[in-house]
Amino acid sequence: MAVLSGKVALVTGAGRQRGLGRAIALRLAQDGADVVVSAYPRDPSNYPDHERQANWKGSQSTAEEIQSMGRRAISADCDVTNKESVQKMVDAGIEALGHIDILVNNAGLPSDAGAANILDMDDDVWYQTIDVNLNGVYLVTKAVGRAMRDANRGGSIINISSLAGRRGLPDYGSYCASKFGVVGLTQQLALELIKYDIRTNCIAPGTHDTDMMDGTIGRSSENYGLTEEQFRAQLKGSVPMGRQGRAEELAAAVSFLAGDDASYVNGQTLNVDGGAQMN
Numbered sequence: 001m002a003v004l005s006g007k008v009a010l011v012t013g014a015g016r017q018r019g020l021g022r023a024i025a026l027r028l029a030q031d032g033a034d035v036v037v038s039a040y041p042r043d044p045s046n047y048p049d050h051e052r053q054a055n056w057k058g059s060q061s062t063a064e065e066i067q068s069m070g071r072r073a074i075s076a077d078c079d080v081t082n083k084e085s086v087q088k089m090v091d092a093g094i095e096a097l098g099h100i101d102i103l104v105n106n107a108g109l110p111s112d113a114g115a116a117n118i119l120d121m122d123d124d125v126w127y128q129t130i131d132v133n134l135n136g137v138y139l140v141t142k143a144v145g146r147a148m149r150d151a152n153r154g155g156s157i158i159n160i161s162s163l164a165g166r167r168g169l170p171d172y173g174s175y176c177a178s179k180f181g182v183v184g185l186t187q188q189l190a191l192e193l194i195k196y197d198i199r200t201n202c203i204a205p206g207t208h209d210t211d212m213m214d215g216t217i218g219r220s221s222e223n224y225g226l227t228e229e230q231f232r233a234q235l236k237g238s239v240p241m242g243r244q245g246r247a248e249e250l251a252a253a254v255s256f257l258a259g260d261d262a263s264y265v266n267g268q269t270l271n272v273d274g275g276a277q278m279n
Contacts, residue, residue, distance in 0.1 A: 002032025003259045008097045010090070012080055012140060013107030013160075015039025015058035017051050018211045020160065021106040022062045023247035024254045026069075031255050033102060034072035036093035037063045040107065041077045048211060072097055080107045080136030083143075090143045099151050102258045103144045105137045105182075106160045110212050113164065114220030116173030126174040133178035137185060141200075145193060154197030156258045159186050161269060163206045166277050171223055179204075183269050190267030199266045201257045206273025207235055208245040241274035 009028045014021030014037045025035050039059040047056060054061075059075035066073035074096045078089040093100055111129035112121055137159055148155040164172055165179025186202040193200055207213055221231035236243055253272045256262055271277050 002030075003261065004028060004102070004255065005032035007033045007101040007258070008036070008093070008099055009033045009102035009104065009258065010036040010038065010093055010100050010140075010144060011104040011106055012038045012078065012136075013040075014062050015042065016211055017054060017056050017061070018048075018209070018247070020205065020208060020210060020212075020247050020250055021104075022065075023251040024104055024106060025062050025073075026065060027248065027251035027255050028102065028104075028258065029066040029069050029071040029073065031259070032071075033258075034097050035063070035066050036074055036076055036089070036097065036100070037066070038076045038078045038089055038107070040079055078107075080140055081131045083139055086139045086143050090140075090147055094147060099153060100144055100147055101153060101155050103141065103148075103155070103157045104160065104254055104258075105140055105157070107136055107140075108133045108160065108178075108212075110215055111175040111178070112173040112219065113169075113171075113175040114216045114218075115171060115223045117171055118173065121173045129174040130178050130181075133175070134181040134185070137182055141185075141189060145189075145196075145198065148198050149193075149196045152196075155199070156262070157189065157193070157198060157200040158254050158257050159200070159202045161186075161202050161204045163204055163271070163273050163277055166204050166269070166271065166279065171220075186269065187267050194266055199257075199262070201262070201265055201267065202269040203250065203253055203257070204269050204271045204273065204277070205250050206239065206245060206271070206276045208247055208250055210247060213244070239274040239276050243274065245272065245274060 189200040
């Protein structure tokens with residue numbers, strides 16, 4: 001039997017073809033879960049070439065992939081910074097799939113990571129990043145956590161932080177602060193929600209091969225006067241395993257924390273970074 005059989009997961013930020021959220025949603029479905037696939041709607045005219053060539057439709061395409069696997073799935077547009085939008089997403093998921101057992105707070109903004117000295121960054125970028133990366137986790141967790149509590153089925157919440165939430169990085173703008181906040185919120189939630197049999201854990205990805213990381217590499221290479229190839233080589237050299245992670249490797253860690261094999265794991269932040277950070 002699939003380890004997540006009978007479970008329903010909600011994954012935010014799962015609308016990019018080369019994103020962690022899509023990989024997470026697909027892995028949870030592979031392991032037996034039905035999935036609410038959520039993302040903030042993007043203007044198709046701004047899609048990268050590989051998504052245009054694939055006729056990509058954001059979270060709807062991820063949901064269709066899951067349906068083709070024989071699992072139930074729906075897509076739900078959501079602005080995680082808007083309380084009404086969040087509640088609409090949660091209500092739609094419960095109406096379609098019955099309940100929510102697993103929440104993955106993956107939605108996030110890269111901010112000006114790699115390019116923004118705090119003294120020079122735009123204040124609006126700071127506030128927007130904190131709003132999405134931290135306040136969004138709060139709002140979604142609050143709505144889903146209440147639904148989990150009321151259903152009395154227990155649950156597992158997995159928040160996606162970052163290596164930048166484990167140690168300070170220069171020129172990362174508001175990204176470090178927002179991701180450190182996610183780690184602290186995870187620990188608080190782990191203490192508060194376990195009385196409802198809801199475990200809360202966190203994953204801190206290092207460098208993974210995604211569109212979002214490509215953007216960070218582009219900003220960083222320009223900031224340091226390097227070509228993208230030069231900066232990418234330096235980045236891989238900082239990882240003991242000597243390479244970027246694959247989104248599927250991160251997704252496997254999420255699935256572990258979501259399932260019963262992690263039944264005694266609560267309040268932890270797991271680094272999935274090839275050994276770049278060891279704590």
